[in-house]
Amino acid sequence: MASSVLEATRAAHEDIERLDRLAVLELQRDPANARDRLFQSHRVRHMLDLVISTSDKLVEIYEDKDCARKDEISTHLTAPVQSDIFPKYYERLKEIRDYHRRNHSARFISETDDYEELLKEEPAIEFTGEEAFGRYLDLHELYNEFINSKFRSLMEYSAYVGTFAQTEKISHSLKATRQYKEYLEHILEYLTSFMYRTEPLQDIEKIFTKLQSEFEEQWANGEVPGWENKVDLDYYNTVEEIVELGPEKLKEALTARGLKGGGTVQQRAERLFLLNFQHRPLEQLDRKHFAKGDDLKKEIALVEAKMKRLCEILDEEEVQADSESDDEDQQIYNPLKLPMGWDGKPIPYWLYKLHGLGQEFKCEICGNHSYWGRRDYERHFKEWRHQHGMRCLGIPNTKNFNEITSIEEAKALWERIQAKQGLNKWRPDLEEEYEDKDGNIYNKKTYTDLQRQGLI
Structure with a gap:
């Protein structure tokens, strides 16, 4: 183990420097279109991940919990006997070679690698046909989940794509359910996956961390969009004045603050007036006044905020993508006037004929x-x-x-x-049969005529 720790440290620093140089070379290149820009972003993201993982290994080495690095350095500082210089030298050289032989596949970039070839590699990115390589969202599964839910609104898929993030149209009573929370989590999971695939250089964790701190402050003040406290209690001095709001507004105001919304109008007003009395904060109220699903509502509001933030980022990127797609459309050569495929390019001629x-x-x-x-x-x-x-x-x-x-x-x-x-088809006048008292059989028309004449 004489020189494996120090050699591993040196090799890790070398890998980080080479990855840094390669990332700089990559970012200096001007991609020709949106597809090349996406590949470039994924290559740089991969390099950054390698730098982070290598840096984590270096931190573990420098922490030296098993004192292996300290022992190795002390071995190097110990002056060898004159007769042991060359044997020690060849012994350490052999260990270094053995280390690199064992860890050859662990090196990310070798000094013999061609940087230009590395920068031409196309990362494997999975998109569905509807996503068209990151141009569009594929919300078909989420749409089916939405139209089969209790909080659904009847609309076509095209309308759903433009309005799925407008959650304020759904009432609070329908939002405060496990089904709605699971639906939101599925949307957030898909949008996060889509962001990782289309914007790999975005730090989503950092975005969510910042959003979390802003959300906590807004929730405490009742200012979260879609969950605002619409009733200002400062304008009401008695329970009787609050009663005049009516049952629906009282229930909405209580629900927005996480309090129970049931009972008579008088009980609702008294419960809401507890907050107005000496400007008492929510934390000082007895827990019996709070609804059981208060924590659930807060979780749902947070997921909504995250979803809307990702939609805002995607909207900002959409403007740039549209301008780039216009430039790309002008470059398409299609003399045979073939139909366009899902990727925005003409389909193969053999498929056209087939x-x-x-x-x-x-x-x-x-x-x-x-x-x-x-x-x-x-x-x-x-x-x-x-x-x-x-x-x-x-x-x-x-x-x-x-x-x-x-x-x-x-x-x-x-x-x-x-x-x-x-x-x-069945004709009752001719095919329906009647029998007289003597046992004679007639069809309906004949029987009716004889009956009218009094013959039977």
């Missing part, structure tokens, strides 16, 4: 709407546009009308189906 996307199908029932490719054409018979057209014609959209796109053909087929159904 699905027959050059073949146009028009549907008169859909208002002469064009469908490109056989697959899209066949699928449209079950979609809303075709169903709406069939309802306007007064025709049921059954399998009998698949491949029918002409209004006249659809009407003619419907008339033939109705006529065929008319021959086979």
